[in-house]
Amino acid sequence: MHVKKLSNPEGLERFVDFAKEVYRENPYWVPANKHHLIKLLSGNAGFGPQSEIQAFAVEHEGRTLATVAALNDEAYHRHWNERLGHLLFFEALPDQTEAVEVLMADASEWLRERDCTAGRLSMLAGVQLPLTIDAYDAVPTCFNRYNPPYYHSYIKNSDFVTEHGLVEYEVEFTPELERRYREMVQRVTDSGVVVRSWDFDRLEEEGEAFAALVNETFSAHWGFMPLPDAVMRPFYVDFKDLLIPEFLAFAEVDGERVGFVYSLPDLNQALHPMRDKVLEEDFPEFQERFQQIDRGALLIIGVKERFRGRGINLAVGAHSYLGMIGRGYKTASYTVLDDNWPSRRTTAKLGGVAVRNFVVYRKELSVK
Numbered sequence: 001m002h003v004k005k006l007s008n009p010e011g012l013e014r015f016v017d018f019a020k021e022v023y024r025e026n027p028y029w030v031p032a033n034k035h036h037l038i039k040l041l042s043g044n045a046g047f048g049p050q051s052e053i054q055a056f057a058v059e060h061e062g063r064t065l066a067t068v069a070a071l072n073d074e075a076y077h078r079h080w081n082e083r084l085g086h087l088l089f090f091e092a093l094p095d096q097t098e099a100v101e102v103l104m105a106d107a108s109e110w111l112r113e114r115d116c117t118a119g120r121l122s123m124l125a126g127v128q129l130p131l132t133i134d135a136y137d138a139v140p141t142c143f144n145r146y147n148p149p150y151y152h153s154y155i156k157n158s159d160f161v162t163e164h165g166l167v168e169y170e171v172e173f174t175p176e177l178e179r180r181y182r183e184m185v186q187r188v189t190d191s192g193v194v195v196r197s198w199d200f201d202r203l204e205e206e207g208e209a210f211a212a213l214v215n216e217t218f219s220a221h222w223g224f225m226p227l228p229d230a231v232m233r234p235f236y237v238d239f240k241d242l243l244i245p246e247f248l249a250f251a252e253v254d255g256e257r258v259g260f261v262y263s264l265p266d267l268n269q270a271l272h273p274m275r276d277k278v279l280e281e282d283f284p285e286f287q288e289r290f291q292q293i294d295r296g297a298l299l300i301i302g303v304k305e306r307f308r309g310r311g312i313n314l315a316v317g318a319h320s321y322l323g324m325i326g327r328g329y330k331t332a333s334y335t336v337l338d339d340n341w342p343s344r345r346t347t348a349k350l351g352g353v354a355v356r357n358f359v360v361y362r363k364e365l366s367v368k
Contacts, residue, residue: 001065001099003106006055012041015055015089018064022091022148028139029146030268031275036234037089040127041069046230050074054110055089058103065099066092070107071124072114079225085111085365087121088128094150097157104158104363112365121160121361125224126231129335130166131155135356141297141333142267144168145358155361163362164222165338169352172331173321177351181318181325188251188315193258195319198248207236209250213260217302222337223360235262242267246323247296251303251312259303261316263324266295266333296324296332301346313346321350 006015016037023029039045041055051073058066071086087107092100111119122145123130131147132140140146171177185195198206211232218224236243242264251259270289271279279286298320303312317334324332334352336343 001058001060001102003056003058003103006041006057009038009042011057012038012055014064015041015057015067015069018057018067019091021064022093023146026146026148028137028272029275030139030272041089045127046228046233047073048075048228048230052114054107056103056107056110058099058106060099065096066090066103068103068107070110070119071127072111072116073225076225079219082118083116085114085116085119086124086127087111087119088124090121090151090155091147092151092154094148097154100154101158104155104160108363108365117364117366119363119365120163120223121155121363123164123223123360125218126227130164130358130360133357133359138356139268139272140356141168141295141335142264142271143297143299144335144356152359158363160361160363162359164360166335166358166360167338167344167354168333168335168356168358169344169347170331170333170355171321171347171351171353173325173329174351178322178325180351181322184311184314184318185322188311191310192253193310193312193315194252195249195315196252197245197319197323198243198250200243200245203236203240206248206250207233209257210236210248210260210262213257213302213304214262214300217259217304218300222340239264242290244323244327246326247320249316249319251307251316253307258307259312259316260301261298261320262300263296263298263320263332265290265293265329266297267293269293269295294328294330296321296329298332298334301343308342313342314349317346317350 016034043053053071055069057064068090069088077083108119129145131145215226247263249261250257270286301313301317334347
């Protein structure tokens, strides 16, 4: 049993394809975008020269048993004044406790060599969302993680502790909720706030404004760091054909964008039935399935600090949900930190109920 550092294209492709072996018999898993993940693992996803990533795999007799990637980002250290590294894209076969411990030890040592004093496993904004701890019998919503339940024992046996939780809410749309959403929008409109959908004729400008608002409104949000333009651009350039104008909105006061919402169709509804196919080769099928999606994924709501407490968060969320209702959607989801009570109260007022939970792990590295 030995741990390998993977860096060439063939090695990174094996790293990504390993998940297929882990989930071969699992009916709920949805594969990640292979090309995007390889770009991330290659260090070509736009985080810049201050970010370094290394993929690891533990193998025995030519067979991969587990994988993880270690990431060190100097911008993150400066933003939080903490030398915290990240461990991401962890996957492992069953009954491999020893292999995982060896793998995590090597990846942790890589972080320690870069003066990291702790490692966070399974979450970095713009890269990966955390591990699920329940709802193992349901397909995850887009961008949310699926994993086997045995991962948690592996991680605890590798000396990690629970650091934070997240909770996914789901709302089932009803005529009563639709009425409440219209009232939420009208209430802020009456106070002089303009809530409007994105103008796709000015998509570049709208996208840049969205990226700037994300970085401003989430600067102090746990686990977040300001994201470079190259990381944010895919959300409005690469995803252009997947965006629905009515799902995306700005709130404006005297012409100033002060809040936003960013939602997508739940792409996993289309991707899950195609998980054994090559998307590029079967894109017409994806387009057909895309039109059949009836579930939305509200990914992020943000409001500038001095404009909070005025119902703008509810209004932009309601605007997005009204857009989904207008397209015949039946449900939507929204995932937030479990101790972020303003966001939890927002989604509860929008009709959401908790349906799934996630966990982030941490390991101190200062003491060997």
